[in-house]
C-alpha cells in the first residue's frame with residue numbers, strides 16, 4: 001500500500017480488510033493546510049482511536065471522513081477517501097448519502113431542542129419517510145443498542161434535553177444508530193461526561209464494534225488503550241499543520257512506539 | 272455576615288458619592304429617566320380621564336356595539352376594532368411567511384457580500400414614512416388592485432364567497448389596507464426572525480447535517496423549531512405595528528365605520544377613525560369616545576407587544592424554543 | 594457508490610430542498626419589489642414638481658381653469674423644521690440622560706421599571722400619543738398648535754434615543770471607566786468626560802434616527818398641529834408640516850396639489866432614507882454574525 005511507502009510508521013495491517021482508505025487526503029481551512037497529506041487504511045468492524053495534543057487536527061481529520069468538514073466556512077479537502085473502494089469525494093456523490101452511511105457523535109451532546117426523546121431518535125428515518133409502526137420499532141431498537149431503552153422507555157415523549165449529560169450522549173448515539181450506518185465517527189464523545197457515564201459509553205463502543213466500524217477521537221490515552229484496536233497518533237509538524245505521525249495496533253503504539261514523538265506523548269512528556 | 276459587608280461598602284460608596292458630587296449626578300440622571308415613566312404615566316392618565324364621559328355613557332357596550340353616529344351621539348367601537356384586527360391579521364398572513372423566508376435567506380443562503388445590502392434594503396421598508404405608503408396605495412396600488420385582483424376575483428369567486436364579493440369600484444377597503452400594512456411590517460418580522468435564527472447554536476445544525484439532512488431539512492428540523500418562539504414573537508411585534516399604524520390605513524381603508532362581509536368594501540380602523548375625526552369632533556361625547564378608542568387601541572397593542580417581547584426574550588436569553 | 598443506499602424519498606427530498614431554497618430567494622425578491630416601486634414612483638413624481646418656486650413659496654389658492662403652479666411648500670418645510678427641531682431640543686436631553694442612567698446604574702428596580710416604560714413607549718401607536726397631546730394641550734388652550742405636535746413627537750423620539758444611548762454606552766469598555774476611577778475621578782466626571790465622548794458618534798446615530806422617525810410622522814400632527822396654509826413661525830398656533838401637507842394635498846381634487854404632495858413626499862423620503870442609509874453605512878450593525 002502507498003500508505004506504508006509514504007510513512008514507514010503507519011502500520012495498519014493490510015491483512016484486515018479496509019473499510020475506509022485515506023488516499024492522499026489533505027485538509028484545509030481556506031488556504032491554510034490543517035492536516036497534511038495522509039495515506040492510511042481504517043479496518044472494518046474495529047475501533048480506531050485518534051490521539052494527539054489539542055489543535056493537531058484530530059477533529060478536522062475525523063470530520064473530513066463523512067464530508068462534515070466542508071460545512072464550515074472555508075473547509076475543503078483534497079485527495080480521496082474510499083468507502084468500500086468508492087471515493088466519497090467524487091463529484092458525482094451527494095454528501096447526504098455519505099453522511100447517511102457514516103454517522104457522527106459530537107463532543108457536546110446535541111439532542112435537538114424542542115423535540116422529544118422518540119423524535120430525536122427517529123428524525124433521521126423521518127427524512128426518508130417512514131411508517132408509524134416501523135418508526136416505533138426502529139426507535140426501540142436504536143435505544144436498546146445505545147443501552148438507553150430501560151432508562152427512557154416510560155418517557156419517550158419527554159424533551160431530549162431533560163436527560164442527564166450521559167443519557168443525552170447515548171441518545172445522540174441512538175439517533176446516529178437509528179439510520180443503520182456502517183461506520184460511526186465519535187469526536188471525544190465522553191469528554192463532557194462523568195467517569196461512570198464515560199464507562200457506559202466505552203462499553204457501548206466495545207459492543208458496537210462487532211457490527212460497526214468506529215473511529216473515535218480522544219485526548220485520553222487510557223481511553224484509547226481501553227477501547228481501541230488500532231491507534232493513530234497525530235501531532236503538529238514543523239509547518240504548523242497536523243499530521244499522522246504513527247499508526248498501528250493499539251498494543252504496539254502503547255508498548256513499542258516507533259516514533260520518538262509518540263513515545264514522548266504516551267509517556268506524558270508533552271501534550 | 273454578607274449583608275453587613277455590603278451595607279458597609281454601600282455606606283462607604285455613598286460617602287464617596289457625596290464627596291464628589293456623584294449623588295447630584297445620580298439624582299439628575301434619575302430625574303431625567305423618571306421623566307420617561309412620567310410620559311408613559313401621562314398617556315395612560317390622560318386617555319383614562321379624557322375617556323371618562325364615553326366610558327360612563329357606554330361602558331363595555333362600547334366594544335360590542337356597531338353604531339357610530341356623531342350626530343345622534345351613538346358610539347360603538349366594534350367596526351373600528353373589527354377593521355383594526357382584520358386588517359392586521361391580513362397583514363400578518365402576507366408578511367409572516369415572507370418575513371421568515373427572507374430571514375432564512377439572509378441567515379443561511381445569501382452570499383456574504385450581498386447580506387448587508389439586501390438586509391439594509393429590507394430594513395429601509397420600515398423607514399419609509401407611512402404617509403408615503405398611503406399615497407402610493409392611493410395612486411398606484413389601488414388602481415392596480417382594482418383592475419387585476421378585486422374585479423376578477425369578485426366576478427368569479429366572489430359570487431360564491433361573500434368575503435370576495437363586489438362592488439369593487441371604491442377601491443379602498445380592508446384587503447388593500449391589509450396588503451399595504453403587510454409591506455410595512457415585513458421588515459420587523461424579517462429582522463427579528465433573522466436575529467433569533469442567528470442564535471441557533473451550530474451544534475443543532477450539525478445534529479441534522481450528520482444524519483444526512485439537506486440544507487432545507489436542517490432549517491426545517493433544527494433551526495425553525497429552535498427559534499420558533501422568537502419567530503412568533505417577531506410576528507407579534509409586527510402585528511403590534513400593524514394594529515397601531517395610522518396613516519397608511521387611514522388613506523387606503525376608506526374610513527367607513529361599518530362591518531361588511533366583503534374584504535373589498537371600505538372599513539375603518541381604530542387609529543384611522545381617531546385621526547380622521549378627532550380634529551373635527553364638535554361634541555364632548557364625540558371626542559371622549561375617540562379618546563376611549565385610543566385607550567382601547569393602546570391596550571390591544573400593549574397585549575400584543577408584551578406577548579411578543581416575552582417570546583423573543585425567551586429564545587435569545589435561555590435559548591429554549593420549546 | 595450510493596445507489597444501494599439511496600433513500601426511498603431521495604429524489605423528492607432533493608426537489609423539496611431546491612424548491613424551498615428558490616422560494617426564499619423569491620420571497621426576498623418579492624419583498625424588495627414594493628421598495629423599488631415606491632422609491633421609483635416617488636422620485637418620478639417628486640422630482641418633476643421640484644422647483645425654486647416649490648421650495649420658496651407658500652400655498653397659493655387655486656381656481657378652476659387656471660394653470661397656476663399652486664405656489665410651494667415653504668410653510669411646510671419651516672413648520673417641520675420648527676416642530677421637529679423643538680421636539681429634538683426636549684427629547685435629546687431626556688433621552689440621553691435616561692440612557693446614561695440605564696447603562697451606568699443598571700440592575701436596580703428603578704432601571705428595570707424605566708426600561709419597561711421605554712419598551713412600552715417605543716411600541717406605542719403614534720396616534721395614541723397624538724391623542725394625549727390633543728387632550729393635554731389642544732383641548733386645554735382651545736387651539737391647535739405646533740407646540741402640541743412637538744410634545745407628541747418628543748414621546749416618539751425619547752425611546753429611540755434612550756435605547757441607542759444605553760446600548761452604545763454598554764459597549765464602552767469597563768476598563769476605561771475603571772482607569773478613570775482608579776485615578777480618583779468621580780463617577781460623574783468619568784461619565785461626562787470619558788464615557789459619553791467615546792460614545793458620541795453612537796449617540797448621534799440614535800438622535801438622527803429619532804429625528805428621521807419624527808420628521809415622517811403624520812398621525813400625531815394631524816390631531817395636534819392641524820395644518821396651516823400660511824407661513825408662520827408661531828409655535829403656539831396651527832402650523833403646516835411636510836407629511837401633513839402631503840396627506841392633505843393627496844386628498845384634494847386638484848392635480849396641482851397632488852403633484853405638490855408628491856414633491857413633499859419626495860423631500861421626506863430623501864431626508865428619512867438618507868439618514869437611515871447614512872447611519873447604517875457608518876455603523877454597519879450587521880456586518881458580522
Ligand SMILES: Nc1ncnc2c1ncn2[C@@H]1O[C@H](COP(=O)(O)OP(=O)(O)O)[C@@H](O)[C@H]1O
Nearest residue numbers: 029034053054055056057058059060061072242
Ligand atoms: N472553523 C475553523 N476555521 C479555521 N481553522 C480552524 C477551524 N476549526 C479548527 N481550526 C484549526 O484547525 C486546527 C485543528 O483543529 P482541530 O481539528 O479542532 O484540532 P483537535 O481536534 O485536534 O483539537 C487548529 O489549528 C484550529 O485552530
Ligand SMILES: [Mg+2]
Nearest residue numbers: 058059060187
Ligand atoms: Mg477536537
